[in-house]
Amino acid sequence: MSLSNVNEIILVLSGKGGVGKSSVTTQLALTLSLRGHSVGILDIDLTGPSMPRFLGIESSKVKQAPGGWLPVPVHETKDATSSTSDDSKPIGSLHCMSLGFLLGNRNDAVVWRGPKKTAMVRQFLSDVHWGKLDYLLIDTPPGTSDEHISLVETLMKNAAPGQVSGAVVVTTPQAISVSDVRKEINFCKKTGIDILGVVENMAGFVCPNCAECTNVFSKGGGQVMAKDFNVPFLGSVPIDPAFIALIEEGKRPTYPEGTVVAGQEMSEQTAMPEHDTGSLVEKYQSCSLFTIFDGIVGQLLANTRP
Ligand SMILES: Nc1ncnc2c1ncn2[C@@H]1O[C@H](COP(=O)(O)OP(=O)(O)OP(=O)(O)O)[C@@H](O)[C@H]1O
Numbered sequence: 001m002s003l004s005n006v007n008e009i010i011l012v013l014s015g016k017g018g019v020g021k022s023s024v025t026t027q028l029a030l031t032l033s034l035r036g037h038s039v040g041i042l043d044i045d046l047t048g049p050s051m052p053r054f055l056g057i058e059s060s061k062v063k064q065a066p067g068g069w070l071p072v073p074v075h076e077t078k079d080a081t082s083s084t085s086d087d088s089k090p091i092g093s094l095h096c097m098s099l100g101f102l103l104g105n106r107n108d109a110v111v112w113r114g115p116k117k118t119a120m121v122r123q124f125l126s127d128v129h130w131g132k133l134d135y136l137l138i139d140t141p142p143g144t145s146d147e148h149i150s151l152v153e154t155l156m157k158n159a160a161p162g163q164v165s166g167a168v169v170v171t172t173p174q175a176i177s178v179s180d181v182r183k184e185i186n187f188c189k190k191t192g193i194d195i196l197g198v199v200e201n202m203a204g205f206v207c208p209n210c211a212e213c214t215n216v217f218s219k220g221g222g223q224v225m226a227k228d229f230n231v232p233f234l235g236s237v238p239i240d241p242a243f244i245a246l247i248e249e250g251k252r253p254t255y256p257e258g259t260v261v262a263g264q265e266m267s268e269q270t271a272m273p274e275h276d277t278g279s280l281v282e283k284y285q286s287c288s289l290f291t292i293f294d295g296i297v298g299q300l301l302a303n304t305r306p
């Protein structure tokens with residue numbers, strides 16, 4: 001299996017659609033990569049493959065290698081150029097494989113029956129040449145579908161003991177009381193997948209005028225829910241319009257002068273950079289959500305094997 005050089009596999013799950021599972025996968029991957037790790041993202045959301053868009057590589061094509069596919073590079077390993085800390089590590093590589101790269105037209109609808117989806121998931125797990133990876137994040141469709149069942153069956157049969165670290169469950173404050181989250185957690189328990197933690201997304205709003213974070217919904221629901229289910233809570237993530245601008249328009253996140261973002265005070269220059277250059281991962285370093293995800297990744301790694 002092409003996963004033999006992958007050190008750890010982490011699934012990203014959500015009970016319902018639109019809670020930000022793909023955006024959490026993207027940010028986990030960028031943060032792990034900013035910590036110097038080599039990372040892969042496998043997008044098995046076959047009916048709505050959004051990872052190519054999130055990573056700004058929509059027009060990329062997958063190259064064929066003998067016996068399989070080469071995942072698309074988002075960035076290769078390189079020295080950290082714009083890191084704010086003195087002990088900055090090189091940025092690790094990031095590669096992605098998604099059905100989105102194989103569709104002729106990004107608006108093509110994928111209307112497949114279960115057996116075809118199962119075959120595609122198996123092929124993704126066996127025929128992608130990842131090379132050496134520290135972490136492979138698998139972005140799954142919402143709910144518990146045919147893709148999930150074939151994913152777990154194939155992983156259980158083929159992954160080395162301990163290679164699948166577990167799952168991160170993404171929810172929103174509104175979805176917390178809904179039975180979808182319960183179903184997702186039960187699915188993990190039944191299939192023997194450890195829950196590494198819950199991320200509560202869209203739990204507040206970062207004001208574009210002053211970068212103040214306001215908790216639009218009551219705070220702490222995610223933490224209470226995690227406690228009820230006896231699973232770790234990894235953190236709350238607010239909505240940041242600067243993150244949307246980064247994904248949608250490739251714009252470096254900017255905040256008002258004087259705001260402290262990722263440990264760096266925004267000066268007039270950093271708040272309004274003259275030249276908006278740099279790769280996605282370099283731009284992400286100045287997003288307020290990076291500080292939050294750095295904490296989430298710290299917790300996550302503490303919950304995976306050493
Ligand atoms: N914390 C956030 N701040 C700003 N925008 C966000 C945040 N989380 C998600 N979004 C935006 O919300 C939209 C939906 O998020 P996303 O596609 O990640 O959800 P999903 O759960 O993966 O959806 P699907 O069920 O379609 O796979 C995207 O446009 C994304 O950019």
Ligand code: SF4
Pocket residue numbers: 207208209210211212
């Ligand atoms: S947080 Fe401050 S700047 Fe932002 S809308 Fe509210 S009052 Fe205005």
